[in-house]
Amino acid sequence: MRLVLIAVLAGLVTFASAVELVLNRHASRKLFVELQALRIDKQRLDQEWGQLLLEQATWATQVRIESMARESLGMVMPGPGQVFELR
Template identity: 35%
Template sequence: MKKRDIQNTDLSSQPVPVLRWLGVFAPAHLLLVLLALAVLVSSLAIVVSSFESRSVFHALQQQRELSNELDMQWGQLLIEQSTFGLEGRIERRAIDDLNMQLPDWSQIVVVRNE
């Protein structure tokens, strides 16, 4: 057997790592590999950042809807408060401005229409 045949059989019996076969660890390719890793990491960071941004925007929209609902309820409560406060104000003005007063029970006459 020739020397070349022996060398070929020796190489085929030992598997060569893929990264060494690709020449990744060669000094000329090391910078390229580092740049590729940097691009990969930055693209993953962009994906995570956009996902978080959309999540926060969705939460913001939900809070705005809740705020609008609470504003509407607040307006309804203010209307209700002014409606209920109106009776007391009318009674107070009748007593103060017109000198009206509530009659005693003995002075109240109930009229029935039969």
């Protein structure tokens, strides 16, 4: 009688651990899929960042800033006598 009880118990424990394994395995797969999606997101964001950086650098070239300052804003370089040094 006691032997049977132990056998049944052992069987139950084994079954429970098997179920647990399956669940964990499933959870790990799910997390991995998520990780994979995040990796793709990261790659996409990195690429977008690179493109934005490039765009910013292109807008901010000295050539463009100078021509805007001179032409649209009518700015000029101060000549000698117009610059005062504060100490």
